Amino acid sequence: MPSILLLGVSGLVGSHLILALRDHCPGLPVTVFLRNKNLDVYLYETAKVDKVVHGTFDEKDKIVALAKTHDIVINVGSSWDVPLSEAIVEGLKQQPDGKKRTLIHMSGTGNFVDKRWTDGAFHADTKVWSDDDTEDMKLINPEMLNGGPDTVVLNASRDSQIGTFIVFPSGIYGEAAGPVPALGVIQLVFREKAQELGFVPYVGDGSAIFNCLHVKAITPFMLLLLGLALQEDKSQRSVYERCFIIGGQEMPWKAASEAFAKSLHAEGVIPSPEARSVKLEEAGGGELPMLMASNMRLTSPRAQRLGYKNEEVSLEEYLKQYDQYLN
Structure with missing residues (x-):
């Protein structure tokens, strides 16, 4: 029976995925690797995992050894940690020749930002990335x-x-399913930016396009990929045909900033519910200003043919619900 190693179980996506594996793949043994030592009871009794291993992503030898002994590795723990991915790959490579082994890796659509324009405006000639175009991948x-x-x-x-x-996946919003509080990356970066500047910015006129989706849209697609991994021989598709973009709501950055300004004001994080237009150089540090200044456009025909659907609430509606929950 194929075994699964899951990295990122205590994070936002991982907290939903581990419960989905419990419900939809109860026969598959699952090992989780995480730093938090306070979740063992929850993971064994509620999530029904088979094994918990503690460690950090810096412990390369542990990760290599775990990847070497599992058929499928699912990494939703980090989309930017190169040594982590290298350790996973090294472990999988050490498995016997001819043995089927699979890595499902979660990245992000931050790759697909058209930085030819950084004025915060929509440009009709912005590149639209497609997961069905191997040349794009x-x-x-x-x-x-x-x-x-x-x-x-x-x-x-x-x-x-x-x-x-x-x-x-495009910019993720939502909340964790498990006992450890976690929010989507887009919520975190907007909060950090508001705390840094004292207001929520957008660049220029804010008509540049952003794409975002609720975390609950991701788990069903990860299960589809797992099903494909369990069925398919690697030789049936090229590596570029195994790349899938899953997007959600397309909206102007100004609209996203306005929604977050209202939400963060309601929480008392910032004094005004109004978002503010700034120049790129006035938007502070981090990745968010450059993302806001450019367009992110994408399409997902390959993922949709596999069965991807986004039926979750919009960002604006989610933030309204979140504010009501807090109050």
């Missing part, structure tokens, strides 16, 4: 936001017997 490189680990994974599939899948 061949453009993935280490200079992209999440491109370092992605390149490691792509090379592993080309150069070895490892079957790989990469899923690129």
